[in-house]
Amino acid sequence: MTEYVKVGTLQISKELYEFVQSEALPETGLSEPTFWKDFAQLVTDLAPKNKALLADRDAFQEKINAWHKANDVVDFQAYQAFLKGIEYIESPVADFTIGTKNIDDVITKQAGPQLVVPIDNARYAINAANARWGSLYDALYGTDVINEENGADRIGAYNPIRGEKVIAFAKDFLDKQTPLMDASHKSATKYAIVNGKLNVSLDDGTTTSLKDATKFVGYQGFTENPHALLFCNNGLHFEIQIDRTHAIGTVDKAGVKDVLIESATSCIMDCEDSVAAVDATDKTLVYRNWLGLNRGNLSSTFTKNGKKVTRTLHADRNYIGLNGEEITLSGRVLMFVRNVGHLMTTNAIIDEFGKEIPEGIMDCVFTSLMAKHDLLGNSPYQNSQKGSVYIVKPKMHGSKEVAFANELFNRVEDMLDMPRYTLKIGIMDEERRTTLNLKNCIYEVKDRIVFINTGFLDRTGDEIHTSMEAGPMIRKGEMKTSSWLNGYEKNNVHTGLRTGMKGRAQIGKGMWAMPDLMADMLAQKIEHLQAGGNTAWVPSPTAATLHALHYHEINVTDVQAEIEKETKDYQADILQIPIAKHENWSAEEIQEELDNSAQTLLGYVVRWVEQGVGCSKVPDINDVALMEDRATLRISSQMLTNWLHHGICSKEQLINTLKRMARIVDKQNASDPAYRNMAPNFNESVAFQAACDLVLQGKSQPSGYTEPILHRRRLEAKEKYHVKS
Ligand SMILES: CC(=O)SCCNC(=O)CCNC(=O)[C@H](O)C(C)(C)COP(=O)(O)OP(=O)(O)OC[C@H]1O[C@@H](n2cnc3c(N)ncnc32)[C@H](O)[C@@H]1OP(=O)(O)O
Ligand SMILES: O=CC(=O)O
Ligand SMILES: [Mg+2]
Numbered sequence: 001m002t003e004y005v006k007v008g009t010l011q012i013s014k015e016l017y018e019f020v021q022s023e024a025l026p027e028t029g030l031s032e033p034t035f036w037k038d039f040a041q042l043v044t045d046l047a048p049k050n051k052a053l054l055a056d057r058d059a060f061q062e063k064i065n066a067w068h069k070a071n072d073v074v075d076f077q078a079y080q081a082f083l084k085g086i087e088y089i090e091s092p093v094a095d096f097t098i099g100t101k102n103i104d105d106v107i108t109k110q111a112g113p114q115l116v117v118p119i120d121n122a123r124y125a126i127n128a129a130n131a132r133w134g135s136l137y138d139a140l141y142g143t144d145v146i147n148e149e150n151g152a153d154r155i156g157a158y159n160p161i162r163g164e165k166v167i168a169f170a171k172d173f174l175d176k177q178t179p180l181m182d183a184s185h186k187s188a189t190k191y192a193i194v195n196g197k198l199n200v201s202l203d204d205g206t207t208t209s210l211k212d213a214t215k216f217v218g219y220q221g222f223t224e225n226p227h228a229l230l231f232c233n234n235g236l237h238f239e240i241q242i243d244r245t246h247a248i249g250t251v252d253k254a255g256v257k258d259v260l261i262e263s264a265t266s267c268i269m270d271c272e273d274s275v276a277a278v279d280a281t282d283k284t285l286v287y288r289n290w291l292g293l294n295r296g297n298l299s300s301t302f303t304k305n306g307k308k309v310t311r312t313l314h315a316d317r318n319y320i321g322l323n324g325e326e327i328t329l330s331g332r333v334l335m336f337v338r339n340v341g342h343l344m345t346t347n348a349i350i351d352e353f354g355k356e357i358p359e360g361i362m363d364c365v366f367t368s369l370m371a372k373h374d375l376l377g378n379s380p381y382q383n384s385q386k387g388s389v390y391i392v393k394p395k396m397h398g399s400k401e402v403a404f405a406n407e408l409f410n411r412v413e414d415m416l417d418m419p420r421y422t423l424k425i426g427i428m429d430e431e432r433r434t435t436l437n438l439k440n441c442i443y444e445v446k447d448r449i450v451f452i453n454t455g456f457l458d459r460t461g462d463e464i465h466t467s468m469e470a471g472p473m474i475r476k477g478e479m480k481t482s483s484w485l486n487g488y489e490k491n492n493v494h495t496g497l498r499t500g501m502k503g504r505a506q507i508g509k510g511m512w513a514m515p516d517l518m519a520d521m522l523a524q525k526i527e528h529l530q531a532g533g534n535t536a537w538v539p540s541p542t543a544a545t546l547h548a549l550h551y552h553e554i555n556v557t558d559v560q561a562e563i564e565k566e567t568k569d570y571q572a573d574i575l576q577i578p579i580a581k582h583e584n585w586s587a588e589e590i591q592e593e594l595d596n597s598a599q600t601l602l603g604y605v606v607r608w609v610e611q612g613v614g615c616s617k618v619p620d621i622n623d624v625a626l627m628e629d630r631a632t633l634r635i636s637s638q639m640l641t642n643w644l645h646h647g648i649c650s651k652e653q654l655i656n657t658l659k660r661m662a663r664i665v666d667k668q669n670a671s672d673p674a675y676r677n678m679a680p681n682f683n684e685s686v687a688f689q690a691a692c693d694l695v696l697q698g699k700s701q702p703s704g705y706t707e708p709i710l711h712r713r714r715l716e717a718k719e720k721y722h723v724k725s
Helices: 014-024 032-070 076-085 122-129 136-141 160-177 282-293 359-375 397-415 432-436 436-443 456-466 485-497 517-522 524-531 541-553 555-561 587-611 630-645 651-668 688-697 706-722
Strands: 004-007 011-013 114-118 133-135 186-194 197-202 216-221 224-232 236-242 256-262 267-268 300-304 305-312 315-323 326-328 334-338 345-350 354-360 389-393 423-429 449-454 506-509 534-540 616-619 623-626
Touching: 011 014, 011 032, 011 256, 014 359, 032 282, 032 354, 032 359, 032 397, 032 432, 032 456, 114 122, 114 136, 122 282, 122 305, 122 345, 133 506, 136 160, 136 256, 136 630, 160 256, 160 541, 186 224, 186 616, 236 541, 256 541, 267 282, 267 305, 282 345, 282 359, 315 334, 326 397, 345 359, 345 524, 354 359, 359 389, 359 397, 389 397, 389 449, 397 423, 397 432, 397 436, 423 432, 423 436, 432 436, 432 456, 432 485, 432 623, 436 485, 449 485, 449 534, 456 485, 456 630, 485 555, 517 524, 517 541, 524 541, 524 555, 534 541, 587 616, 587 623, 587 630, 587 651, 587 688, 587 706, 630 651, 630 688, 630 706, 651 688
Parallel strands: 114 267, 114 534, 267 334, 334 389, 389 423, 423 449, 449 506, 506 534
Antiparallel strands: 004 011, 011 345, 133 256, 186 197, 216 224, 216 315, 224 236, 236 256, 300 305, 315 326, 345 354, 616 623
């Protein structure tokens, strides 16, 4: 049972209250009574507006459902006119350019990977903050980028055959991005700095230098014996690291032990879809970790490979420039924090009417409050060099909801005594009404926006839910190549560029959701840059290091300059509903799709509900480990709901599929001592019941979101299994 402290008209969970009083508020210059008084007023003023916006969502959905029941979607003109008539498609505002100021260079000048991490996991979150720099040798050695042919397997201790392949790959990278005049880095025997230039001795006794001397920018150590050489290419850095006493350096002709890559330039510390935070205890952990990141003192101690490790934030990296000047590069990513959207309420704080307050309002206040410590220099490290706080706001539908976020940000700035537009916003373009009205959405925050990003996973869930009544949807795997999705991706980049984001903001692309398939990522994710994205999401630091290689290959600014010339309007593509021509599906194909969705859904839900894990690697039907979070769950649950609704499968078939897949998921988790089987007592399993709710009640879930059911069932599980809340 949550214990509350009454402060003015609010009741605040004791745990959260004490955390704010003793850890978050001190050294912010804010007075506690004023803080809570302002907080109460904020809730009084904004909670009703928040509620009204949610009612608008429901009203739109009802109208759309009714239209589909009464009309044939093939009549595209009528459909488009209907959406305009109900103002689901808004009238576009006049052309404008964003005017955001005080944005860090990472956003305006550096194209690079964006890592996402569940913030409730301190070990991962610190790792993510430190993922600015990553070892190329480790990223190659540990993943399938280097194949296991000809004895190069990954098993056991260091395999020199594999090591050779790693080194060859890395030297090919050097030859491509920082080529030598008439020689390969593979022939280098010594690197030195002579007269402010890189001098490379070769194994034939000659010396050479770089083809483009400007790419070499600094070093560590001595000119005769540097231990790090710093290069910059397309705005991203990397180091050749030299150590002739190191196990790898000793067998390398030039003593090279590694290539250190500037990897995740920015990172999203996620309070949303990758965490399971359902009550005051969970939310306090989320806020405490974010505070620790902003105060620079978050640490995590754990045992790895039999050794006790304490992980803390990395310091900056220092080099000597070619004129002897000192160069300092950040040792950490630029941190964004993703708040929750407008939907959920939280029992961590109860308002004057005895009601839970909107969680999005609470997140905005507290994540901004923690970030004030960064602004005030209460940390040995600085996140923003420009005095900004970077908040990602997900799951907004249309421009009125963005305007509401802007109002909330204004109010929070006033409350926390921050200059106007300190709080920057990243808009997730991941709901259909935002995609269709993206220009208007950007306009509402034109002086604080720093990114738009295609959250294609949520967006796919919303596509299915919005058009639930239009017909059965195409299979999950076909979504990627569908017209609406391609139109949506293009529209995002074009709208960003037309509103002046080139050189001013991030235009981001979505998550690589197969964390173990790094060879495929390396082959495919370059498309995100070719499509004009100056950042794209990766699930792990290793993926960030490998994805960074793409930014060395392609100069995104040049790509954006080309795309800027195009004038196509993508609305007609975006409105192509992905209805299936299902008549040709065989029984096997249908069952295969049901199995696949049911397996990933159960594999994710069981850990969420029973263990409070918000992001998991779950094997699909082909044993490919997929990153599953609440957005991928939204897709699989809405997919199953849609097929059930349109009679592609029966309820009995669906439940039998879930039961069969539950047994498989139980087996997959057999080695986890904390795991509770779902089979055979399905009625006893809170997780299995949650999965059934998600599918059977999917039609009535707001926008097809999974949060309401997950939260309810997680709270039930916490009570049943006596987990502290
Ligand atoms: C649609 C959307 O909203 S997408 C955004 C939400 N998704 C995410 O945030 C995905 C983030 N990624 C993750 O949470 C994880 O990578 C998962 C759950 C997918 C896989 O986790 P695991 O199964 O533990 O991964 P795995 O065993 O391969 O790797 C663990 C190691 O990698 C590190 N790691 C993995 N992912 C991350 C990450 N995102 N950030 C930092 N470190 C990470 C861990 O710290 C750990 O290293 P350590 O032992 O030195 O601490
Ligand atoms: O948040 C990301 C998404 O794809 O959804
Ligand atoms: Mg999302």
